[in-house]
Amino acid sequence: MAQSVGIKDVARAAGVSVGTVSNVINRPDTVAGETRARVPSAIERLGYVRSESARQLRAGRSRIMGLLVLDMGNPFFVDVARGAERAAREAGLGVMVCNSAQNAAEEAEYLSLFAEQRVRGVLLTPADATGRTIAAFRRHNIPFVLVDRVAEGTSECSVSVDDVAGGALALRHLVDAGHRSLAYVSGPPGLNQVRDRRTGALNALAEAGLGQDALRELPTERLDVAAGRDAGARLLGLADRPTAVFCANDLLALGVLQALYAAGVAVPDDLAIVGYDDIEFAAAAAVPLTSVRQPAVTLGALAAELLLEETERHGGGPAHEHRRVVLQPELVVRRSSLVARCP
Amino acid sequence: MAQSVGIKDVARAAGVSVGTVSNVINRPDTVAGETRARVPSAIERLGYVRSESARQLRAGRSRIMGLLVLDMGNPFFVDVARGAERAAREAGLGVMVCNSAQNAAEEAEYLSLFAEQRVRGVLLTPADATGRTIAAFRRHNIPFVLVDRVAEGTSECSVSVDDVAGGALALRHLVDAGHRSLAYVSGPPGLNQVRDRRTGALNALAEAGLGQDALRELPTERLDVAAGRDAGARLLGLADRPTAVFCANDLLALGVLQALYAAGVAVPDDLAIVGYDDIEFAAAAAVPLTSVRQPAVTLGALAAELLLEETERHGGGPAHEHRRVVLQPELVVRRSSLVARCP
DNA sequence: CAATCCAGTTGAAAGCTTTCATGGCGCGGT
DNA sequence: ACCGCGCCATGAAAGCTTTCAACTGGATTG
Numbered sequence: 001m002a003q004s005v006g007i008k009d010v011a012r013a014a015g016v017s018v019g020t021v022s023n024v025i026n027r028p029d030t031v032a033g034e035t036r037a038r039v040p041s042a043i044e045r046l047g048y049v050r051s052e053s054a055r056q057l058r059a060g061r062s063r064i065m066g067l068l069v070l071d072m073g074n075p076f077f078v079d080v081a082r083g084a085e086r087a088a089r090e091a092g093l094g095v096m097v098c099n100s101a102q103n104a105a106e107e108a109e110y111l112s113l114f115a116e117q118r119v120r121g122v123l124l125t126p127a128d129a130t131g132r133t134i135a136a137f138r139r140h141n142i143p144f145v146l147v148d149r150v151a152e153g154t155s156e157c158s159v160s161v162d163d164v165a166g167g168a169l170a171l172r173h174l175v176d177a178g179h180r181s182l183a184y185v186s187g188p189p190g191l192n193q194v195r196d197r198r199t200g201a202l203n204a205l206a207e208a209g210l211g212q213d214a215l216r217e218l219p220t221e222r223l224d225v226a227a228g229r230d231a232g233a234r235l236l237g238l239a240d241r242p243t244a245v246f247c248a249n250d251l252l253a254l255g256v257l258q259a260l261y262a263a264g265v266a267v268p269d270d271l272a273i274v275g276y277d278d279i280e281f282a283a284a285a286a287v288p289l290t291s292v293r294q295p296a297v298t299l300g301a302l303a304a305e306l307l308l309e310e311t312e313r314h315g316g317g318p319a320h321e322h323r324r325v326v327l328q329p330e331l332v333v334r335r336s337s338l339v340a341r342c343p
Numbered sequence: 344m345a346q347s348v349g350i351k352d353v354a355r356a357a358g359v360s361v362g363t364v365s366n367v368i369n370r371p372d373t374v375a376g377e378t379r380a381r382v383p384s385a386i387e388r389l390g391y392v393r394s395e396s397a398r399q400l401r402a403g404r405s406r407i408m409g410l411l412v413l414d415m416g417n418p419f420f421v422d423v424a425r426g427a428e429r430a431a432r433e434a435g436l437g438v439m440v441c442n443s444a445q446n447a448a449e450e451a452e453y454l455s456l457f458a459e460q461r462v463r464g465v466l467l468t469p470a471d472a473t474g475r476t477i478a479a480f481r482r483h484n485i486p487f488v489l490v491d492r493v494a495e496g497t498s499e500c501s502v503s504v505d506d507v508a509g510g511a512l513a514l515r516h517l518v519d520a521g522h523r524s525l526a527y528v529s530g531p532p533g534l535n536q537v538r539d540r541r542t543g544a545l546n547a548l549a550e551a552g553l554g555q556d557a558l559r560e561l562p563t564e565r566l567d568v569a570a571g572r573d574a575g576a577r578l579l580g581l582a583d584r585p586t587a588v589f590c591a592n593d594l595l596a597l598g599v600l601q602a603l604y605a606a607g608v609a610v611p612d613d614l615a616i617v618g619y620d621d622i623e624f625a626a627a628a629a630v631p632l633t634s635v636r637q638p639a640v641t642l643g644a645l646a647a648e649l650l651l652e653e654t655e656r657h658g659g660g661p662a663h664e665h666r667r668v669v670l671q672p673e674l675v676v677r678r679s680s681l682v683a684r685c686p
Numbered sequence: 687c688a689a690t691c692c693a694g695t696t697g698a699a700a701g702c703t704t705t706c707a708t709g710g711c712g713c714g715g716t
Numbered sequence: 717a718c719c720g721c722g723c724c725a726t727g728a729a730a731g732c733t734t735t736c737a738a739c740t741g742g743a744t745t746g
Contacts, residue, residue, distance in 0.1 A: 054732035056396035225627040261629040286604040286629035397702035
């Protein structure tokens with residue numbers, strides 16, 4: 001029942017025209033005080049709720065922004081979502097969070113969902129490396145901002161975190177603490193971020209006058225705890241065991257920590273660990289984990305703001321210029337990498 | 344440009360009427376083969392994307408279901424969302440996930456968002472205990488299903504997990520392992536779930552012929568890791584230290600574990616731990632955590648299905664009957680509670 | 687006093703889809 | 717040969733909001 005109350009009913013009840021009701025709601029300053037007063041009470045009385053779909057239909061686009069992430073279960077993306085949501089809300093938009101599960105087919109499905117919704121734009125972390133997804137968004141005229149990726153051309157915005165700097169931070173910290181024999185648990189070698197973090201690590205190594213062989217690499221299939229456990233086991237089996245390990249990801253680091261704990265290796269005394277991402281559970285580990293913090297919330301917020309800027313087109317304002325924003329990570333030192341004290 | 348292609352343009356391009364295009368899209372079997380063939384190519388050629396808002400406007404309701412949770416950061420709700428999304432997608436609906444952050448004001452804001460969207464219904468975990476939120480949903484005629492709560496009357500569906508049974512599972516396990524001096528890290532005493540888990544624990548205790556004083560209670564302000572760390576410290580300070588601790592929540596358990604580790608108390612040998620929720624990181628802890636698993640994905644899926652059933656009204660089908668579904672939790676035994684072996 | 691102007695209000699049009707009553711056409715039955 | 721029926725296609729109407737040109741009535745200006 002209440003569903004079918006329209007602006008027309010409100011107008012009748014308040015004794016004004018539909019245009020006036022709309023004005024009271026959207027531009028109250030254009031309505032005379034006495035008239036303005038009558039409308040809200042009618043709205044209240046009838047339980048009127050305006051229909052978003054009718055607004056959208058009229059406006060030609062919705063008040064929603066899409067966020068397409070690789071993995072809802074990853075705390076990093078949860079933070080990105082938080083940031084995006086905050087920024088969007090400030091502009092009166094909602095965020096529709098979708099989970100591609102790193103799957104191109106799902107991605108395509110969400111693309112058409114977004115297109116049908118006439119979404120304002122999408123914050124996107126593409127799953128496929130081929131650029132096909134990006135091309136599809138472009139073909140459909142859906143504005144987007146790359147998240148946690150770097151734009152290749154100048155035809156889109158991107159917000160990412162400097163992974164090379166992050167890798168360097170981590171390794172410099174370990175080298176400064178006196179470690180000379182190190183390992184890198186790297187995850188799948190195909191990932192850009194994994195490679196960049198490695199590059200940064202090697203840079204820091206070179207800075208310190210150490211050779212590449214001071215950093216032994218342990219690749220894994222995936223970026224999860226089980227893979228970390230496995231890498232930890234391999235680490236323990238290494239001849240001439242390193243004294244510190246840098247992991248491409250906190251999940252890997254937690255897995256390594258687990259393997260070390262089970263084997264009775266003390267952290268940080270026997271082996272120091274540094275992770276990456278500073279997820280909430282890094283601080284919650286039995287030995288709180290030193291980690292490279294990515295400003296995920298800021299990243300999400302910034303991406304949303306760029307999208308809004310691209311999208312809002314304030315009348316005569318200058319055309320939007322696409323930007324590549326690169327944020328700096330930060331090292332959060334916790335117990336897992338403290339310089340060993342006398343036990 | 345492509346945005347402004349409407350069904351009318353497609354009709355013209357294909358040489359048919361708008362009604363026919365609509366039929367080809369929505370009820371292909373009512374269209375003769377030869378005609379049906381001409382439309383898709385026109386759609387393709389023009390890049391037509393149908394406007395969801397126009398559909399909604401016509402239909403009077405959207406194809407979206409809301410999910411309003413207490414905390415997006417809590418892995419339990421992430422799983423609920425996953426389940427709900429899967430079930431909704433099978434019915435061709437989308438899910439809009441919102442985060443009330445346990446805040447009644449946010450909740451109210453989302454309520455009006457849902458109302459304006461003419462959402463099909465909402466899966467709801469109310470933040471306020473007063474029932475005001477529920478009343479508001481009812482007033483707005485928005486169907487809802489309670490998630491992780493038990494419906495009080497018979498005027499709504501609810502899906503929850505049997506917390507009394509869960510508490511009993513946990514405690515029975517510890518008692519069976521020979522523990523006679525136990526503790527319960529309970530979280531805020533105001534929460535129903537915390538109370539139910541306690542009730543179950545006490546039941547199990549009684550079953551085993553032990554008195555209530557065998558279970559010392561350690562309340563905390565919140566249900567997070569920091570609170571757990573604090574409770575762990577208190578636990579260590581107890582005279583006549585218990586040999587096992589049951590935590591109302593995995594986050595608390597991780598905090599306790601951290602405190603124990605820092606103090607050099609061996610788990611499970613000196614102290615066994617059982618958590619609750621079986622979040623992903625329970626298995627990832629340095630000592631993998633025994634935990635009571637809630638079927639969160641199932642819970643989300645079931646809730647979504649109930650909402651769909653309530654909402655779909657298949658023509659002459661019988662009226663929807665509200666149901667209270669209570670799922671059973673399951674104990675996942677891991678190292679943190681294994682019976683102590685010779686060290 | 688007439689011409690302007692202004693603030694405030696009005697109602698129709700546009701935006702796009704789905705639905706449905708209508709009508710055309712061909713075919714089978716009488 | 718005619719009737720009726722079934723199959724398909726058609727186009728108008730409905731669904732609700734926002735916007736805007738047009739209008740009203742009263743005040744200001746020349």
